[in-house]
Structures are given as C-alpha cells and as structure tokens.
Amino acid sequence: MTAAVKIQDFSYRYPDGTAALDGICLTIDHGRRVVLVGPNGAGKSTLLLAMAGFVRGTGKVFIDDVEVRSSNAGKIRMLLGCCMEEPDDQLFMPTLYEDVAFGPLNMGLNPEETKQHVENALRQVGLEAMARKAPHHLSAGQKRAAAIATVVSMSPKIITFDEPDGNLDCRNRNNLVRLLRSLSQTLIIATCNMRFAAAVADRAVVVDNGRIVADGPAADILYNAELMAAHGLETP
Amino acid sequence: MHHSYLDKYADGDSFFHCLDSRVKFLAAVAFSAFVLLSGPKAIAVLFCFAVGPFAVLIWADIPLSFVFRRILAVCPFVLILALSGPFYDRLPENVAVGPYVFSLAGGWLRCISILGKFTVTMMTLFALVCTTRFADLLAGLEKMRLPQVLIIQLGMLYRYLFVLMDRVHHILRARSTRKLRNLGFRRETEIAAAMAGSLFIRSIETSQKIHIAMQARGFCGQFHSMRTMEITRRDIFFIAGVIIFLGLIQWGVKPFMGGAFL
Numbered sequence: 380m381t382a383a384v385k386i387q388d389f390s391y392r393y394p395d396g397t398a399a400l401d402g403i404c405l406t407i408d409h410g411r412r413v414v415l416v417g418p419n420g421a422g423k424s425t426l427l428l429a430m431a432g433f434v435r436g437t438g439k440v441f442i443d444d445v446e447v448r449s450s451n452a453g454k455i456r457m458l459l460g461c462c463m464e465e466p467d468d469q470l471f472m473p474t475l476y477e478d479v480a481f482g483p484l485n486m487g488l489n490p491e492e493t494k495q496h497v498e499n500a501l502r503q504v505g506l507e508a509m510a511r512k513a514p515h516h517l518s519a520g521q522k523r524a525a526a527i528a529t530v531v532s533m534s535p536k537i538i539t540f541d542e543p544d545g546n547l548d549c550r551n552r553n554n555l556v557r558l559l560r561s562l563s564q565t566l567i568i569a570t571c572n573m574r575f576a577a578a579v580a581d582r583a584v585v586v587d588n589g590r591i592v593a594d595g596p597a598a599d600i601l602y603n604a605e606l607m608a609a610h611g612l613e614t615p
Numbered sequence: 616m617h618h619s620y621l622d623k624y625a626d627g628d629s630f631f632h633c634l635d636s637r638v639k640f641l642a643a644v645a646f647s648a649f650v651l652l653s654g655p656k657a658i659a660v661l662f663c664f665a666v667g668p669f670a671v672l673i674w675a676d677i678p679l680s681f682v683f684r685r686i687l688a689v690c691p692f693v694l695i696l697a698l699s700g701p702f703y704d705r706l707p708e709n710v711a712v713g714p715y716v717f718s719l720a721g722g723w724l725r726c727i728s729i730l731g732k733f734t735v736t737m738m739t740l741f742a743l744v745c746t747t748r749f750a751d752l753l754a755g756l757e758k759m760r761l762p763q764v765l766i767i768q769l770g771m772l773y774r775y776l777f778v779l780m781d782r783v784h785h786i787l788r789a790r791s792t793r794k795l796r797n798l799g800f801r802r803e804t805e806i807a808a809a810m811a812g813s814l815f816i817r818s819i820e821t822s823q824k825i826h827i828a829m830q831a832r833g834f835c836g837q838f839h840s841m842r843t844m845e846i847t848r849r850d851i852f853f854i855a856g857v858i859i860f861l862g863l864i865q866w867g868v869k870p871f872m873g874g875a876f877l
Contacts (some may be wrong), residue, residue, distance in 0.1 A: 433827055453833060461831040467778050468824040473750035473770050480841055485833030490841045513622075513750065515777050533832060 381444040383409045383537050383565040384430055384459075390589075391429060391436030399425045400436060401589040407565060407582075409443075409536065414576040414597065415569040417586035418611040423569035424464065426586065427539045430567070431461050443536055457486060460530035460564075464541040466522035470514035475506065475525055478514060482533035500532035504558060520551030524558060537565040544575045577601045577615040585610055624745045629675040630849070631746040636755030638850040642857045643743040647736045649861050653869070656708070656724040661731040663864050667857075668738035677745045686737045693733045700725035749773050754842040763838055775821070782817060786810050 384407040391400040400422050407413050415423045428434040432447040432455050440447040442458045460482075463469045472478035479500050483493040501507045504524040509517060517525055523543060530538055543559070544552050556578045559566060570576050576583060576597065583600035585593040587610045593600055600606065604614050625632075631639070650664050672682060701722035710719045744752075750770075757766050790810065798806070 428827075431831055433830070452830075453835070456831060456833045461828070463824060463828050463831075465824065467775075468821060469828045471771065471774055471825050471828065473753055473774065474748075477750070477840075477842075481829075481834070481839075482832035484839035484841065485835070493841055511748075511750075513748075514774065529832065 381409075382406045382441070383411070383443060384567065385439075385441040385444075386426075386430070387439045387441075389429060389436055389438030389440060391425060391434050398589050399434075400429065403429075403438070403589075403591060405584065405591060405594070407567065409565050410563070411582055412559070412566040412580045413568070413582045413584060414580035414601075415567065415584050415586055416571065416573065416576055416601070416612060419571065421586045421610075422589040423586050424541050425589075427461065427541055427567065427569055430537075430539060431455065431459055457533065458535055459537045459539065460533055460535035462526050462530050462538060462540045462543060464545060466519075466526040467514070469526040469529060470517075470522060473513060474510070475501075475512050475514060475517070475528075476510040478525065479510075479528050479532045482529060486533060496532045496534065500528040503531055503561070504528040519546050520548075520554060523547060523551070523555060527558065531562070531564075535564060537567065538562065540566065540568040540570075542570055543568060544570060544572050571612075573601055573607070573613055573615040585612070587611075622744065622749055623681070624675070624677050625748045627675060627746065629746065631671055631675045631742070631853075633849060634746070634853055635844055635846055635850045636747050636751040637759055637844065638846065638853060639743055639747055640752065640755055640759075642854065643739050646739050646857065646861065649865065650732055650735050650739070653732070654728075656721070656728055657869070658724065658728055658731055660864065660869050661728070661735055663868050665731075665735045665738065667860055668735065668742040671742040671746070672738065675742070675746050677742070682738060682741045682745070685741065686734060689737070690730075690733065693729065697726040697729040697733075700729065754840075754844060757840060757842065758844055767838060771825075778821070779814070779818065782814060786814065 384405065386403050386405040389400055389403040390398070392398050403426060415426060417423050425434055429436065429440055430442065430447070432440070432449070432452055435449075442455050445451060445454055445458065447455055470478050472481055476497060479497045480493050483496040488496065497510075498507070501510055504527055506521060506524055506528060509521060509525070514522065514525065527538075527540075527543075540559075543555060547555060552575060556575065559568070559579050566579070568576070568579060580597040580601075583593075583595065583597040584591055585600060585606065592610060593603075593606055602614050607614050646664075646667060650661065653660050653664070669679075672679060701720055704720065704722035704725060706721045707718040708721050708724060710717055710724070747755075753766050753770050753773075756769075757763065787810075790806065797803070
C-alpha cells in the first residue's frame with residue numbers, strides 16, 4: 380500500500396540562508412489524522428508548503444507515490460488540498476458558491492459535476508444556506524468552514540491545514556473539531572493549540588528548529604510534559 | 616469599513632432586485648448618458664430625469680437617507696468643479712421660476728446644472744448597486760464580454776477592499792493607543808509613511824498568499840465560470856419602461872423646458 384505522504388531527507392533554506400527545514404523524513408499513511416506541533420517559527424507551515432510543492436528544497440517529497448515536481452503540479456493539486464492559515468486568503472471569489480466551484484472547474488469538471496461537488500462540500504460543512512453570500516458576509520467560524528469546503532469540493536485524498544483553529548472561539552473550535560473528525564481524507568494539521576491537537580489527531584509529530592524531534596501516537600506525544608516543555612509547548 | 620457601507624440592500628427581492636444585472640447596467644449607462652448630455656443650463660429637465668432613479672429607490676425599498684448620505688460623502692470633489700463656474704461665466708441670464716423672472720449669472724446656472732447632473736447620476740448609480748449584488752453585476756459584465764482580466768480585478772478589488780480597510784483601521788487604532796501628543800508635522804508624516812509602507816508590504820504578502828491559494832486549487836491562469844443568466848419578460852418590461860421614460864423626456868418634455876429655466 381502506498382503512503383499518503385512520504386518525505387525523504389528534505390531540507391530547505393530561506394533566501395537569506397536561514398535553515399527552515401533540515402533533513403525531514405516523514406511517512407504518513409492514508410486515512411490518518413496527523414498534527415504537526417511545534418513553537419512559532421519551527422517550520423510547520425513551511426513543511427506543509429513543501430508537501431504541496433510551493434517550497435522547493437533538497438530531498439524528495441511523494442504524495443500518494445507521485446513525486447512532487449513542477450512538471451506534475453496539476454496532479455499534486457488534485458491529490459493534496461491546502462487550507463491556508465487565513466481564510467480571507469483562501470476565499471477570493473465574489474460568492475461562496477463560486478469560491479467552492481473554483482477548484483472543481485479548474486479540475487476540468489463539467490458544470491453539472493461541479494454543481495454536485497459544490498453542493499456536497501457545502502452540505503458537509505453545513506453552509507448550504509450561505510452559498511450565494513459574499514465571503515466577507517460570513518463570520519470567522521463560517522469563513523473557516525467555507526475555506527475547508529473550497530478544498531473538500533476537489534475531493535483530494537489528503538488535506539493540509541495551517542493553524543485551522545486560529546481566531547476561533549470555543550464553540551467554533553468544537554464545531555471545527557467535529558467537522559475535521561467527520562472528514563474521511565488524510566488530514567495533516569499544523570497547530571500550536573495542544574487541546575485542539577489532542578481532540579483531532581491520532582498521531583503527533585513535534586517539529587522544532589526545522590527538524591522532527593518526536594513522532595508517535597498523539598496520546599503519548601502530546602501528554603509527555605517533559606518533551607512538550609523542552610520544545611516550548613504545553614500538555615493539553 | 617463594513618461591507619454594508621456599499622451593498623447593504625443588494626440582497627432584496629423587489630421587482631428591480633430580480634432584474635437581470637446586464638439590463639440594469641445598460642439602463643443605468645444609457646440613463647446617465649441622457650442626463651449628462653442634457654444642455655449645460657437645462658436644469659428643469661434634470662428634475663424630470665430625477666423622477667426615474669427616485670422611483671426605483673422608493674419602489675425597491677432603499678432608504679433615501681442611505682443614498683443621500685453617501686452622495687454627500689463624495690460631493691466635495693464635484694462641488695469644487697461646480698463652484699468654479701461662477702468665476703469664469705458672469706454673463707447674466709434670465710431665469711423663470713413659475714411666474715417670477717429674475718437675472719442670474721450663467722456660471723451659477725452651470726454650477727446648479729453640474730450639481731444636479733451629479734445628484735441624478737449618483738442616484739442612478741446607487742439605484743443600480745443597491746438593487747444588484749456585486750457578484751451578479753460582475754457576472755453580467757462577464758456575459759457582456761468585458762475583458763476577463765478586468766472582471767477578475769474588479770472582483771478582487773471588491774473582495775479585498777474591506778480586508779484592506781480593516782487593516783488600515785487596526786493600524787490607526789494601534790497608533791492612536793500609543794500616540795500621547797502631537798509629534799509635529801515632520802514626525803507625523805514619517806509615521807504616516809511608515810504605516811503606508813507597512814500596509815503596502817502586507818498587501819503584497821496577502822496577494823502572494825492568495826496566489827498560492829489559487830494555485831493550490833489548480834489555477835493555471837484561466838478563470839472558469841458557471842454563471843448562467845437569461846433575459847425574462849420582466850426584463851423586457853423594464854427595458855420598455857426605460858425607453859418610454861427617456862423618450863418622453865427627450866421628445867415630450869425637453870423641447871419645452873430645454874432652456875435656462877428652473
């Protein structure tokens with residue numbers, strides 16, 4: 380069986396020479412919900428961008444056994460969907476419906492198939508009634524759900540989330556946890572919120588200074604007080 | 616800046632809200648052209664023209680106070696232009712208001728005419744944007760084969776204008792919480808320039824993130840759309856109404872009121 384994500388000795392430096400990722404080796408199986416936890420500036424977001432092919436360094440990245448290269452970017456986009464940190468960056472079309480339809484149309488689906496994908500995605504995140512709304516008419520929680528719908532509508536096998544719980548209150552965060560747990564795809568979530576991580580994930584990967592310093596079952600990693608404290612984190 | 620500043624009433628369900636956006640757009644353009652092409656001193660005709668957008672606003676349940684507050688907000692620019700009239704045209708002209716006839720400098724007539732045309736065309740514009748969702752307007756423009764790059768630019772501008780204005784407010788608020796006294800013109804200018812620079816850099820960062828988000832969803836430079844629109848009997852009825860209204864003013868009213876009369 381192929382791995383959903385396989386990263387082999389991947390390193391990346393920012394243009395100023397600072398090492399962002401250093402010798403990353405990571406394999407994630409299909410159907411898993413994995414959290415990348417680590418302090419600010421650890422390299423979590425860069426690692427997510429590397430998986431999607433937006434950051435090119437040394438080493439190899441495979442998505443569902445397809446090597447990430449500029450020549451097959453289109454194929455990678457259909458396998459792996461990215462949910463950005465800020466929903467306002469993700470929702471750029473005049474209406475929510477058009478935003479959710481943006482990906483399926485780019486995949487080459489016909490209008491009828493696109494309609495199906497959009498309606499299913501909106502139903503899945505509970506925003507069917509908001510389809511004709513402009514994104515700036517939505518609340519923070521709705522924007523987050525809408526951003527997820529824009530990715531879910533493309534039916535990718537893997538979805539990455541960069542700090543999806545940012546700026547959400549307790550109720551919206553719980554709604555998000557329910558929504559993420561209802562998704563059948565492989566989820567890779569970068570977060571600093573340990574309670575959120577513990578509620579969502581079955582596996583945790585600790586990233587610090589551009590390296591993976593711990594990897595294992597979420598219950599073991601996230602509740603290891605000594606490990607968490609050593610990397611500027613806390614237990615849930 | 617809240618989004619309701621512009622499109623608060625665009626989601627209504629009146630007769631005008633339900634019209635095809637292309638029909639409304641073309642009607643607004645034609646109507647504005649007729650208003651602007653009326654004589655430089657034909658003030659009485661402007662009152663007749665004003666009946667059109669006024670009726671639309673009333674029928675569509677758009678509060679006139681909402682419209683006139685926004686017209687007032689942009690009127691200073693036109694006011695400067697209008698008030699320049701009396702300085703270069705001082706020839707007296709006879710003006711009749713009912714049975715009363717008096718003399719007024721031509722420049723003042725031009726001034727009133729400019730302000731009148733501005734008010735009527737702005738009312739027309741607000742009648743359009745208050746009864747049409749911006750997304751529908753863009754869809755209409757797209758169907759009218761306007762360049763796609765222009766449509767995308769307008770869509771992005773509308774989408775991110777509010778985000779940008781929110782950022783401006785946050786920066787200004789952060790500044791005011793730490794600004795305890797007036798720092799003098801030079802220092803204040805330096806701070807304003809730094810704030811503008813910060814906003815510019817954040818805008819570039821945002822545009823880069825948006826581009827990544829677009830690429831992540833398979834964008835390769837070509838926008839695909841699934842917008843469908845069709846002209847209904849309601850639209851034809853509206854077009855006929857606009858043509859009759861403009862025809863009545865042009866050939867029924869204007870020949871009798873086209874002079875410099877109030």
